[in-house]
Amino acid sequence: MADAVRRKPNMAKEKVKMPEQDPNVRNRNFEEVALGYTPEMAMEEATRCLNCKKPFCMEGCPVNVPIPRFIEQVVAGNFEKAYEIITEENALPAITGRVCPQENQCEGKCVRGRAKGCESVGIGRLERFVADYHREHGEHKTPHVEKNGKKVAVVGSGPAGITCAGELARRGYDVHVFEALHKTGGVLSYGIPEFRLPKTIVQAEADVVADYGVDFETNVVVGRTITVDELEEAGYDAVFVGSGAGLPRFQGIPGENLNGVYSANEFLTRVNLMKGYMFPDRPTPVKISPTVCVVGAGNVAMDAARTAKRLGAENVYIVYRRSEEEAPARKEEIHHAKEEGIQFKFLTNPIAVNGDEEGWVKSITCQEMELGEADASGRRRPVPVEGHTFDIETGTFIVAIGQSPNPLIRQTTPGLDTQKWGGIIVNEETMETSRDSVYAGGDAVTGAATVILAMGAGKKAAIAIDEKLSGK
Amino acid sequence: MYKIVRKETLNDAAFEMEIEAPMVARKCEAGQFIILRVGEDGERIPLTIGDFDREKGTITIVVQAVGFSTKQLEKLEVGDEVTDFVGPLGRPTEFHDGLKRVVGVCGGIGAAPVYPQLKALAEKGVKVDVIIGGREAQYVLWADKFKTFCDHVYIATDNGELGTKGFGTTVLQQLIDEGVKFDEVIAIGPVIMMKNVVKVTKPYNIPTSVSLNPIMVDGTGMCGCCRVTVDGQTKFACVDGPDFDGLNVDFDELMERQRFFKKEEKYVDEHADRICDLMRGAE
Numbered sequence A: 001m002a003d004a005v006r007r008k009p010n011m012a013k014e015k016v017k018m019p020e021q022d023p024n025v026r027n028r029n030f031e032e033v034a035l036g037y038t039p040e041m042a043m044e045e046a047t048r049c050l051n052c053k054k055p056f057c058m059e060g061c062p063v064n065v066p067i068p069r070f071i072e073q074v075v076a077g078n079f080e081k082a083y084e085i086i087t088e089e090n091a092l093p094a095i096t097g098r099v100c101p102q103e104n105q106c107e108g109k110c111v112r113g114r115a116k117g118c119e120s121v122g123i124g125r126l127e128r129f130v131a132d133y134h135r136e137h138g139e140h141k142t143p144h145v146e147k148n149g150k151k152v153a154v155v156g157s158g159p160a161g162i163t164c165a166g167e168l169a170r171r172g173y174d175v176h177v178f179e180a181l182h183k184t185g186g187v188l189s190y191g192i193p194e195f196r197l198p199k200t201i202v203q204a205e206a207d208v209v210a211d212y213g214v215d216f217e218t219n220v221v222v223g224r225t226i227t228v229d230e231l232e233e234a235g236y237d238a239v240f241v242g243s244g245a246g247l248p249r250f251q252g253i254p255g256e257n258l259n260g261v262y263s264a265n266e267f268l269t270r271v272n273l274m275k276g277y278m279f280p281d282r283p284t285p286v287k288i289s290p291t292v293c294v295v296g297a298g299n300v301a302m303d304a305a306r307t308a309k310r311l312g313a314e315n316v317y318i319v320y321r322r323s324e325e326e327a328p329a330r331k332e333e334i335h336h337a338k339e340e341g342i343q344f345k346f347l348t349n350p351i352a353v354n355g356d357e358e359g360w361v362k363s364i365t366c367q368e369m370e371l372g373e374a375d376a377s378g379r380r381r382p383v384p385v386e387g388h389t390f391d392i393e394t395g396t397f398i399v400a401i402g403q404s405p406n407p408l409i410r411q412t413t414p415g416l417d418t419q420k421w422g423g424i425i426v427n428e429e430t431m432e433t434s435r436d437s438v439y440a441g442g443d444a445v446t447g448a449a450t451v452i453l454a455m456g457a458g459k460k461a462a463i464a465i466d467e468k469l470s471g472k
Numbered sequence B: 001m002y003k004i005v006r007k008e009t010l011n012d013a014a015f016e017m018e019i020e021a022p023m024v025a026r027k028c029e030a031g032q033f034i035i036l037r038v039g040e041d042g043e044r045i046p047l048t049i050g051d052f053d054r055e056k057g058t059i060t061i062v063v064q065a066v067g068f069s070t071k072q073l074e075k076l077e078v079g080d081e082v083t084d085f086v087g088p089l090g091r092p093t094e095f096h097d098g099l100k101r102v103v104g105v106c107g108g109i110g111a112a113p114v115y116p117q118l119k120a121l122a123e124k125g126v127k128v129d130v131i132i133g134g135r136e137a138q139y140v141l142w143a144d145k146f147k148t149f150c151d152h153v154y155i156a157t158d159n160g161e162l163g164t165k166g167f168g169t170t171v172l173q174q175l176i177d178e179g180v181k182f183d184e185v186i187a188i189g190p191v192i193m194m195k196n197v198v199k200v201t202k203p204y205n206i207p208t209s210v211s212l213n214p215i216m217v218d219g220t221g222m223c224g225c226c227r228v229t230v231d232g233q234t235k236f237a238c239v240d241g242p243d244f245d246g247l248n249v250d251f252d253e254l255m256e257r258q259r260f261f262k263k264e265e266k267y268v269d270e271h272a273d274r275i276c277d278l279m280r281g282a283e
């Protein structure tokens, strides 16, 4: 590799600002919040990278994107070259650039962010820029791959399944992806809202994988339409299970079946997958009251709250039993939510949903909490403040307290070992399950995690499948 | 794609369709359902599998055109295709051991889901009877199909036009009073009907299986929209059911939950033409 051009780094403390829609405009539409860098902005931000000999940023990236190498190409304006470098390791950069929790990953480790008052290099923003640039301007080559005559079935078309399928197809395998829903993309399609991840981008990234010859078949529920055993009988040499963690949890408090209570999954699916945000111009209904309460403080809760605001809610509350510090959502999402007028009630735990005579939610009763002793995870445990409860009047209550793996595959695949809570048990080196030639990865194994971890698992499994089937 | 190979009008509200879906037909069992969509952006409509033909690779559904989406489906003709068709969903019916005589009680299009269950029982050698209820004679469905394997086919109409005047429950009560011993009752139809059947069977503690039809979205256990309360516990009808032990179902809650989107459904139904144009424009 040619030596990178020596240049004087740009020592600006802050990232080049990302153009965004004004908060009071965007909280009324479903268009993307962050508008993306121009080539000039990207090149300027790229010059903030020190091109470190020992790039700590890469240690933070679960798939080892060659960060300084691609950034150097952005500095030089070689955006297509930068794209090639990123996609050596990451097949879906337009997506990860938008939704990775960068502050805990690549950017969290960047040396530029260490000094007080300094921000790390905007790695995610650059990754997104490069991917968008390629999609809009790049040459689209359909790769030619020699087929090796072996067949692999992939269950689920979320980031784990898509990545595994793409990696195997590139290696010459005949890959069939079976998806239960009528659209591919998993959570990227039904969960993460349009204003954070436009669905045209998800489909465009999936199309790139389809170009390698991956065959996507929607409307197939593995376990019901066809079982894993039957896939093997049908001649698939290996099966990868990337079925995600789609089973919504409820709190188990009184009143959760009243009209006006949604799981975040239902609410977001109605809006995203079924285009409920266009109701009544699209027939699947979704409705909310002027005040909406969301319980939970992860990405899912932020998405539900910000979606409710966009559907016209006047007051949107997020209630969470711990404090802001423990909130698991990406920092940027909490920040965006606040800008858009979402109101946070920390150290607050809903204990009952109250209904009217006709079965509609009219309020929720909350328990005030305080932080007690640290628990096993090292986080201080929230404990109730005796006698301090209050009601919030609301007609809509959205439950976003987590998801577990759907039990269907486990119930219909004899010999597939799972954890007590439902996660599929794998050999972490190969992602192989207790069943020979059946692999698994993503949320189906870890429980609800992140897009990039799911992609990493899909890729690891693809490499292991290839090694096994090609006898390496 | 999923081609419509047969369509029959059953009465002024319901129609029957046979649709090509070989993967579903290969695998489905009594008690299961499918979800279909008409058009890109169409709603996901859950419908019970009424009959299936593994060799032809087809599924028969019986549909009551009650609102926007079922009316969209009704507009399709033989040779047309539905956009999506997924299944079989839900658990197959689990029959208890040692059944000697079972009666199906169906209201309206409930005849379709009862049919494969009784047929499966008859094939196992269980004696089966059926009570078909309908408002008027035209709403009494599939009596001839049931005759091929049922010992008795009883009919009840609200106005007495056909069979007994009254409801399916009227006939059921009469049979019980006459001393006919049923080991199980399978009741499928409008929620209010299933609730009333349970009112009849509960005092005698006759096991009563019902098939619940809450509002659904994905049908795979992902959204939780289909929550029902059975024996004090929340269940997802699409994956834990749709068949449940009727003696323990909270029917009132189910009826309330079915009304969640009443206003929106009415609006869409009334503005169907405009919405169809908009949807077509997007394709």
Ligand SMILES: Cc1cc2nc3c(=O)[nH]c(=O)nc-3n(C[C@H](O)[C@H](O)[C@H](O)COP(=O)(O)OP(=O)(O)OC[C@H]3O[C@@H](n4cnc5c(N)ncnc54)[C@H](O)[C@@H]3O)c2cc1C
Binding pocket: A099, A100, A101, A155, A156, A157, A158, A159, A160, A161, A178, A179, A180, A181, A184, A185, A186, A187, A188, A191, A192, A193, A220, A221, A222, A223, A242, A243, A244, A245, A246, A268, A299, A300, A303, A330, A406, A408, A409, A441, A442, A443, A444, A448, A449, A450, A451, A452, A454
């Ligand atoms: C609202 C929301 C917001 C999020 N925001 C972020 C974020 O900002 N950043 C981030 O990194 N992560 C985020 N996540 C988490 C992230 O989306 C997931 O960790 C990731 O999508 C997991 O990928 P996966 O491929 O394992 O599963 P999924 O994306 O869940 O895909 C699984 C697919 O398998 C299908 N499937 C399931 N069972 C079957 C079956 N039996 N047969 C056939 N198909 C089946 C499902 O329909 C689905 O399409 C968010 C999640 C949600 C719900």
Ligand SMILES: Cc1cc2nc3c(=O)[nH]c(=O)nc-3n(C[C@H](O)[C@H](O)[C@H](O)COP(=O)(O)OP(=O)(O)OC[C@H]3O[C@@H](n4cnc5c(N)ncnc54)[C@H](O)[C@@H]3O)c2cc1C
Binding pocket: B033, B043, B044, B045, B046, B047, B048, B049, B061, B062, B063, B064, B065, B066, B067, B068, B069, B070, B071, B109, B112, B113, B212, B213, B214, B215, B216, B217, B242, B258, B259, B262, B265, B266, B269
């Ligand atoms: C497991 C199951 C099996 C069913 N089997 C049959 C069947 O064999 N034949 C048949 O005619 N109908 C069946 N239904 C009901 C059918 O799905 C609804 O009538 C249909 O979705 C109504 O849509 P619509 O737009 O035409 O009417 P709408 O005007 O939207 O609704 C009319 C009524 O149907 C119910 N409904 C609305 N949307 C849904 C939805 N997404 N899912 C479920 N119910 C809904 C509501 O109670 C509503 O009040 C079944 C439902 C379930 C859950």
Ligand code: SF4
Binding pocket: A060, A061, A062, A063, A064, A065, A067, A090, A096, A097, A100, A102, A105, A106, A107, A123, A124, A127, A452
């Ligand atoms: S994939 Fe995610 S963690 Fe890795 S460099 Fe890109 S944004 Fe950072």
Ligand code: SF4
Binding pocket: A048, A049, A050, A051, A052, A055, A056, A057, A058, A067, A068, A109, A110, A111, A112, A121, A123
């Ligand atoms: S740690 Fe930061 S400055 Fe160093 S190479 Fe990585 S992105 Fe550039």
Ligand code: FES
Binding pocket: B215, B216, B217, B218, B219, B220, B221, B222, B223, B224, B225, B226, B236, B237, B238, B239
């Ligand atoms: S319909 Fe979504 S979980 Fe049952």
